[in-house]
Amino acid sequence: AQSVTQPDIHITVSEGASLELRCNYSYGATPYLFWYVQSPGQGLQLLLKYFSGDTLVQGIKGFEAEFKRSQSSFNLRKPSVHWSDAAEYFCAVGAPGIISGTYKYIFGTGTRLKVLA
């Protein structure tokens, strides 16, 4: 069965420091991979996605992620964190559903990012 692991529940970084959030997945084929950000009480905002092709994916807000098949990982990175990046970050793997055309996302448990001024 598909699964997503985000090993870090909380991460604290100083503003201006680099950031890497880890995500490991379990899936038999090449998955669709996503990173979402969620501010408290808010909805899910898509940061970036990987379907195929270049394994380094650029997203919004200066984020990027790299798909590494050999490590079953899709880690999110940002070279310089801003205070406004403080939020919860969810990695998700998308896999075809039972019915052709449908997809099911499996989300990780999330990583809460705190940014120190």
Added chain:
Amino acid sequence: EPEVTQTPSHQVTQMGQEVILRCVPISNHLYFYWYRQILGQKVEFLVSFYNNEISEKSEIFDDQFSVERPDGSNFTLKIRSTKLEDSAMYFCASSEAGGGGNTGELFFGEGSRLTVL
């Protein structure tokens, strides 16, 4: 840019009451989904819907839940008799028809927060 819209944004109800959460998917999308996020936890798949019937559901989606597409634009989630543990953020999502490189992408609404007292 087309988006998935959900109403209400927040609903408070008494235990045992019926609740209907409404969603307007993106107009040319054919696949519809509901996900749930209990406060502080990960986002979980509830149900997918295609061609006017449920295509897949999770173990969470028990007999208290039902989904319907009553007309050409709305997609609803009904909870027949709410329980305290139904308190959560409910996300609607939709995806486009098959074909093309991005058919694995779900577009999420902003969510409807349900509070059961």
